[in-house]
Amino acid sequence: MATTKRADAVRNRERILAAAREAFTESGEHAQMEEIARRACVGVGTLYRHFDTKEALVGELLAVKLSEFAERVRRTYEQQTDPWDAFAGALREQVDVMAADAAHQKMPFAATPAVVERAQPAIDELREAWLAVIDRAKEAGAVRPDLEVDDIRTVMCGLGSMMAADAGGSLTYDWRRQLEFFLDGARAGLPA
Amino acid sequence: MATTKRADAVRNRERILAAAREAFTESGEHAQMEEIARRACVGVGTLYRHFDTKEALVGELLAVKLSEFAERVRRTYEQQTDPWDAFAGALREQVDVMAADAAHQKMPFAATPAVVERAQPAIDELREAWLAVIDRAKEAGAVRPDLEVDDIRTVMCGLGSMMAADAGGSLTYDWRRQLEFFLDGARAGLPA
DNA sequence: CCCTAAGCGGAAGATTGGTTCCGGTTGTGT
DNA sequence: ACACAACCGGAACCAATCTTCCGCTTAGGG
Numbered sequence: 206m207a208t209t210k211r212a213d214a215v216r217n218r219e220r221i222l223a224a225a226r227e228a229f230t231e232s233g234e235h236a237q238m239e240e241i242a243r244r245a246c247v248g249v250g251t252l253y254r255h256f257d258t259k260e261a262l263v264g265e266l267l268a269v270k271l272s273e274f275a276e277r278v279r280r281t282y283e284q285q286t287d288p289w290d291a292f293a294g295a296l297r298e299q300v301d302v303m304a305a306d307a308a309h310q311k312m313p314f315a316a317t318p319a320v321v322e323r324a325q326p327a328i329d330e331l332r333e334a335w336l337a338v339i340d341r342a343k344e345a346g347a348v349r350p351d352l353e354v355d356d357i358r359t360v361m362c363g364l365g366s367m368m369a370a371d372a373g374g375s376l377t378y379d380w381r382r383q384l385e386f387f388l389d390g391a392r393a394g395l396p397a
Numbered sequence: 398m399a400t401t402k403r404a405d406a407v408r409n410r411e412r413i414l415a416a417a418r419e420a421f422t423e424s425g426e427h428a429q430m431e432e433i434a435r436r437a438c439v440g441v442g443t444l445y446r447h448f449d450t451k452e453a454l455v456g457e458l459l460a461v462k463l464s465e466f467a468e469r470v471r472r473t474y475e476q477q478t479d480p481w482d483a484f485a486g487a488l489r490e491q492v493d494v495m496a497a498d499a500a501h502q503k504m505p506f507a508a509t510p511a512v513v514e515r516a517q518p519a520i521d522e523l524r525e526a527w528l529a530v531i532d533r534a535k536e537a538g539a540v541r542p543d544l545e546v547d548d549i550r551t552v553m554c555g556l557g558s559m560m561a562a563d564a565g566g567s568l569t570y571d572w573r574r575q576l577e578f579f580l581d582g583a584r585a586g587l588p589a
Numbered sequence: 590c591c592c593t594a595a596g597c598g599g600a601a602g603a604t605t606g607g608t609t610c611c612g613g614t615t616g617t618g619t
Numbered sequence: 620a621c622a623c624a625a626c627c628g629g630a631a632c633c634a635a636t637c638t639t640c641c642g643c644t645t646a647g648g649g
Contacts, residue, residue: 211616211625238607239629248628253608313562313570321567356578359559359570366558367551370505375513378505378551386548386582393581403646406596430637431599440598445638 218255220245225262226269229308233369234263234315236308263308263315264323270309271327274299278334282341289347292338293388296357300384303365307372310365348391360387410447412437417454418461421500425561426455426507428500455507456515462501463519466491470526474533481539484530485580488549492576495557499564502557540583552579 224244228236238259242249256262278295285291303309321328335354342348367378416436420428430451434441448454470487477483495501513520527546534540559570 209617213616214626217627237605242629249608250610250629251627254626257608259607313558313568314565316562316567318567355571356574358568359572359575360578362559362562362570363555363572363575366505366562367554370508370554370558373506375508375510376505376550378554379547380551380555382548383551383555383579386552386579386585387575388582389585390578390580390582393578393585403595405646409596429635434598441638442599442640443597446596449638451637 214255217245217247217251221247221252221255221262222265225266229263229266230306233307233311260317260319261323264320266308267312267315267320268324268327270306271324271331274302275327275331275334277302278331278338282334282338288342288345289392292342292348292391295335295338296360296388297384299361300364300380303361304368304380307369310369310372312365313362346395349394352391356391360384406447409437409439409443413439413444413447413454414457417458421455421458422498425499425503452509452511453515456512458500459504459507459512460516460519462498463516463523466494467519467523467526469494470523470530474526474530480534480537481584484534484540484583487527487530488552488580489576491553492556492572495553496560496572499561502561502564504557505554538587541586544583548583552576 221241224247225236225241228241228244232240238252239249241262242252245252252262256265277298281291281295281298285294308315332354335357339348339352339354339357343350343352364380364384367380367383370376371378371380413433416439417428417433420433420436424432430444431441433454434444437444444454448457469490473483473487473490477486500507524546527549531540531544531546531549535542535544556572556576559572559575562568563570563572
């Protein structure tokens with residue numbers, strides 16, 4: 206028979222993904238392959254049979270995360286009928302989720318070409334979701350007309366880095382405050 | 398003769414600092430000790446006699462950089478008499494300088510306790526310089542009254558990370574645009 | 590000019606963390 | 620029940636880096 210995988214192999218693949226998700230959430234890019242294997246109750250050899258390299262594993266997880274993000278944004282778009290509240294709400298929510306996930310915070314630095322390629326569909330999906338939110342807000346005059354989807358990506362990069370530096374470091378950064386600055390900037394110059 | 402160092406030792410120390418400055422500017426935290434030694438035309442052993450550890454070297458350079466920053470801010474404060482222009486100008490200038498220096502961009506991540514301690518005087522000096530700029534702008538009603546010095550540090554962290562991710566990565570971030578968002582946010586809610 | 594301690598160079602050591610290899614085990618179709 | 624291909628575990632391997640060690644060199648005071 207053709208596409209059938211052995212049952213234990215399937216089970217292990219799931220275990221590995223779950224373990225990796227945990228490990229990366231806690232330790233970010235520094236999570237080690239051996240540690241992931243241990244959590245999955247599996248040898249490193251097994252880990253490497255399922256994912257050729259660490260990058261492949263990262264790409265896989267990243268794609269899943271971004272897809273979740275897209276889903277959240279879409280839901281907010283539907284449930285929040287006020288264009289500004291939807292925009293601000295979606296952004297605040299995404300930032301909050303990121304705050305709990307070390308892997309995500311340093312994402313821009315882990316984004317090697319190989320990883321990005323693997324996650325491309327999810328990236329596009331997320332862009333699409335934001336596009337709807339932003340367009341509606343623009344039409345309603347709730348955000349400045351020159352706002353772009355990429356601005357979201359950029360601010361997420363900045364905020365994530367603040368969180369990461371915060372966690373690892375000897376200095377602290379008030380990223381919530383910084384987010385509010387951005388939101389104020391996003392509607393600067395509009396008639397109140 | 399008590400504190401006299403041998404002439405060649407003094408010369409080497411200078412060479413090492415210059416080489417390190419170059420290397421860190423180009424490669425950021427990833428600059429290697431061996432590479433620095435080579436640039437200085439010195440053996441690694443010599444490097445380690447002058448700086449016990451890589452962290453010590455980083456701390457030393459960081460202190461110098463921050464001090465330069467403080468000096469720039471003070472100069473802008475004096476030369477730009479318009480409070481808002483001084484504030485915005487100082488920030489834009491600092492960001493521009495950082496854009497040319499990889500070491501600086503990832504500074505928040507290199508800031509281990511040991512490094513921070515060594516650079517503390519310079520950190521305080523920079524805070525002091527910004528405090529003057531911000532206070533004057535507040536008094537003139539040019540920036541929102543709840544703006545703090547730490548907000549500068551935080552936004553610099555975010556922008557630096559964007560630059561670093563930009564340079565190393567497969568994605569690009571428009572950090573200049575993001576800076577303007579912040580500046581708009583810094584005077585949000587004020588009577589135009 | 591000589592002697593000696595300070596200084597020097599760079600090979601070797603230690604560590605960290607990803608990846609490979611292969612002998613042993615196990616699921617599955619017959 | 621059997622055979623065999625797929626799968627598993629984890630020790631060993633390898634590459635990248637920081638750091639140490641030690642024999643050789645040289646500045647500079649007497």
